[in-house]
Amino acid sequence: MSSEQNPLIKVENLRKYFPVKGTNPLQKKKYVQAVESVSFNIYRGETLGIVGESGCGKTTLGRTILRLYEPTSGKIIYDGAPIYDSEKKIAVKMLPYRRKMQIIFQDPSASLDPRMTVGEIVGEALDIHKLYSSKKERSERINELLDKVGLNTEHANRFPPEFSGGQQQRVGIARALAVDPEFIVCDEPISALDVSIQSQVVNMLEDLQAENHLTYLFIAHDISVVRHISNRIGVMYLGQMVELADSYELCSKPVHPYTRTLLSAVPLPDPIKSRSRQRILLEGEIPSPLNPPSGCRFHTRCPYATDRCREECPELREQSPGHFVACHL
Numbered sequence: 552m553s554s555e556q557n558p559l560i561k562v563e564n565l566r567k568y569f570p571v572k573g574t575n576p577l578q579k580k581k582y583v584q585a586v587e588s589v590s591f592n593i594y595r596g597e598t599l600g601i602v603g604e605s606g607c608g609k610t611t612l613g614r615t616i617l618r619l620y621e622p623t624s625g626k627i628i629y630d631g632a633p634i635y636d637s638e639k640k641i642a643v644k645m646l647p648y649r650r651k652m653q654i655i656f657q658d659p660s661a662s663l664d665p666r667m668t669v670g671e672i673v674g675e676a677l678d679i680h681k682l683y684s685s686k687k688e689r690s691e692r693i694n695e696l697l698d699k700v701g702l703n704t705e706h707a708n709r710f711p712p713e714f715s716g717g718q719q720q721r722v723g724i725a726r727a728l729a730v731d732p733e734f735i736v737c738d739e740p741i742s743a744l745d746v747s748i749q750s751q752v753v754n755m756l757e758d759l760q761a762e763n764h765l766t767y768l769f770i771a772h773d774i775s776v777v778r779h780i781s782n783r784i785g786v787m788y789l790g791q792m793v794e795l796a797d798s799y800e801l802c803s804k805p806v807h808p809y810t811r812t813l814l815s816a817v818p819l820p821d822p823i824k825s826r827s828r829q830r831i832l833l834e835g836e837i838p839s840p841l842n843p844p845s846g847c848r849f850h851t852r853c854p855y856a857t858d859r860c861r862e863e864c865p866e867l868r869e870q871s872p873g874h875f876v877a878c879h880l
């Protein structure tokens with residue numbers, strides 16, 4: 552993806568803090584700093600993968616871009632138009648953007664209402680956005696969407712608990728596609744599924760992307776999954792983006808110590824090479840986003856940390872064309 556191309560989505564210094572309930576009103580209010588000053592672009596037609604340990608803020612980032620969570624500060628620009636800008640006090644109504652920006656949730660069993668039929672679930676978005684002119688057109692559209700995700704028309708009258716996890720996720724994908732979106736946040740869409748059907752769902756998402764000219768933000772904790780589907784990958788640690796590059800470049804020439812750690816845990820296809828490779832183990836637990844470390848947030852676990860790292864937060868800088876890294880080294 553060329554950096555000269557206009558991005559579909561531009562995120563600048565995005566922050567999302569959650570207030571902590573139950574803190575003493577006489578004390579200073581505490582916040583979970585889930586996303587801290589994150590900036591990047593997503594280009595039309597690409598898949599940008601986001602990886603990091605659980606709790607690193609990747610899901611919050613995806614939901615904040617869609618404004619399912621209201622940002623704390625920063626800027627989100629969609630196709631050249633600001634949908635949120637804390638400095639200019641812009642926070643547009645999102646209903647028209649819900650047609651363009653959709654989400655596929657991690658756990659399909661939790662994200663589908665068990666009391667609604669599949670037809671009602673998929674048709675709800677058509678109703679909200681008034682995307683049909685007759686009942687017949689509505690039901691044809693539902694059938695077409697079910698067909699697109701590998702389900703059949705009889706499934707429209709059944710309820711989510713009657714389906715397997717993989718089929719439920721297909722319903723979730725059909726629901727996201729119902730409004731004919733341009734951009735979809737795929738929030739760990741396969742992590743709740745059996746390994747045997749994960750690749751089927753990933754392949755289907757790739758086919759749908761090609762057919763419908765979709766742009767994806769693909770969130771996962773497993774870099775080997777993200778590497779397969781993404782054009783570029785962003786690595787997050789404790790609410791911040793620490794490295795962002797073309798997938799091949801990031802996986803073959805990782806620069807940030809945290810990215811190197813993630814990659815050292817990915818099994819290699821060759822068992823001899825896999826056994827001889829040294830796995831980098833991080834010491835200590837991931838710190839709390841309620842009270843993140845000073846300076847570089849990774850310094851408490853980084854084997855190369857210096858005094859500067861403890862004091863000064865490294866900026867995400869372009870180290871080689873298209874390869875961004877936040878590290879003092």
Ligand code: SF4
Binds near residue numbers: 809848854857
């Ligand atoms: Fe490690 Fe320092 Fe780089 Fe942070 S800035 S990753 S602590 S070397």
